[in-house]
Amino acid sequence: MTVKRPEPAPVQQGRKTTFIEGITTPRYNHHTAADVGSRNVNISRNITRSSANLENAQSWQFKYAQLLDVPVEDVLNHKLYNFIEEWWGTPYRMGGKTRDGIDCSGFVNMLVNTVFQLSLAGNSVQLYNAVQKRVSARDLHEGDLVFFKIHHRRISHVGIYLENDKFVHASTSAGVMISDLKEPYWKRYFAGGGRL
Structure with missing residues (x-):
């Protein structure tokens, strides 16, 4: 037996798109370069000292962090x-x-x-x-x-x-x-x- 799936409805500007059983997401326009420039998108703001240390960690630090059950950044x-x-x-x-x-x-x-x-x-x-x-x-x-x-x-x-x-x-x-x-x-x- 073959189950026939309904054809998706055409998307219209400014309307909500319905996916599965009533789950919806609002439709929005893409940001322009001016919009992005007005927001703070500084990536380095979210990099902490510990995440920087984690990126530079050595294999021995991972090994002993696991043996000691501590964060890698604590094995120094x-x-x-x-x-x-x-x-x-x-x-x-x-x-x-x-x-x-x-x-x-x-x-x-x-x-x-x-x-x-x-x-x-x-x-x-x-x-x-x-x-x-x-x-x-x-x-x-x-x-x-x-x-x-x-x-x-x-x-x-x-x-x-x-x-x-x-x-x-x-x-x-x-x-x-x-x-x-x-x-x-x-x-x-x-x-x-x-x-x-």
């Missing part, structure tokens, strides 16, 4: 994320300090020394005792240390806070990676933050 510390990229996936090895294997405090010491140019050494307990200021989870900033008491009464794990509750560390299960402080496991063992 190239030195930090380049360091993480170089060490990403390095397996955990107690006492290790090479790309063949590294432990949590070795990774934190190396990151702080390389990226933030601060002289830092020691295991997680020593780092906890070395911080100048204790910081709550809600007051953490990029570069702060995050400490955990995992199956111990004392500090047994350390990482570096990044942004949006995310931190980088050398985990025993997956090596150097980014984790979330809001994950039940990390939330359960979180012992506090520290600022150098």
Whole structure:
């Protein structure tokens, strides 16, 4: 069976055109150059700093913005994320300090020394005792240390806070990676933050 469609009615100047089931749109004349000149059509007025940054963003910024669940424009510390990229996936090895294997405090010491140019050494307990200021989870900033008491009464794990509750560390299960402080496991063992 063939359905016959009605022929469209001819369009008349100044009349409304009916499309589907009573949906209408008013007919209007095209603007002249004089009309356009009288309106503010400055495109640069609508370009914000963040949209300009987004257009110039690098692939590493997109990657880490996605991992941290933050806007691309907020991922700015190239030195930090380049360091993480170089060490990403390095397996955990107690006492290790090479790309063949590294432990949590070795990774934190190396990151702080390389990226933030601060002289830092020691295991997680020593780092906890070395911080100048204790910081709550809600007051953490990029570069702060995050400490955990995992199956111990004392500090047994350390990482570096990044942004949006995310931190980088050398985990025993997956090596150097980014984790979330809001994950039940990390939330359960979180012992506090520290600022150098």
